[in-house]
Amino acid sequence: MSSDEQRVRVEVVDGVADVRLSRPEKRNALDPAMFEGLVSTGEALRKDPSVRVVVLSGEGPDFCAGLDFGSFRAMANGERLSASAQLPPSDGPARATGQRAAWVWAELEVPVIAAIRGNALGGGLQIALGADIRIVAPDAKLSVMEVKWGLIPDMTGTQVLPELVGRDVAKELTLTARVVSGTEAAQLGLCTRTADDPLTDALALAREIAGRSPHAVRAAKRLLDTAGRVDLATGFAAEQTEIGALIGSPNQVEAVTAGFEKRAPEFRDA
Known part of the structure; x- marks a missing residue:
């Protein structure tokens, strides 16, 4: 399974779906094709009874650096490139494209583990928030970065983040757009725990859960x-x-x- 432009790659082995954002040359930034790939992949996995656990990561050095620069340029003209993604209508609580790209992972009946290294910024972080468990490299960089660009987190982040870190910490992270390390993210409750090799640890945990x-x-x-x-x-x-x-x-x-x-x-x- 993969999107038409190979933005998201999937391999299922022994009940574990290894899902990888696959645009490493652009730090796995979000463009319409990536949004489409994330949503279609998540929905396909939901229909596959052989999948017991999902591991979500990014190819290359980053998880996801957020919106593609082309999206910011389009915003100067009042456009939202995410709206151009070709997706069937949704009857779930998440209706906008970006919200669906993050929430589709929360909607899966099986556990989703995000393995985070490098940058998880803005929309990239919100996608990770859709996972049940987040394992992060100590030197990873995470940020609710939208206010830096005059925006707000609109991919479910305002609703999910306070539940994880508390309303006050969620406000501090959102209103300042400051970047936190993986170590601090784990201390804040933004991530579950740290690991020097998040993907290896995530896959090991996934195999353990898949055995239940x-x-x-x-x-x-x-x-x-x-x-x-x-x-x-x-x-x-x-x-x-x-x-x-x-x-x-x-x-x-x-x-x-x-x-x-x-x-x-x-x-x-x-």
């Missing part, structure tokens, strides 16, 4: 995604619904059987 029951993993993600967004009664009821569906299911029985037999489990994806 895919139905249990998806159920856990659904529950954790609603935590704090619904009232406790609704959240507790959802727990009981999910556990009721899992107990006695083929994969749950296999997890127990394999555990007692001290062997690797063989789970079904469907």
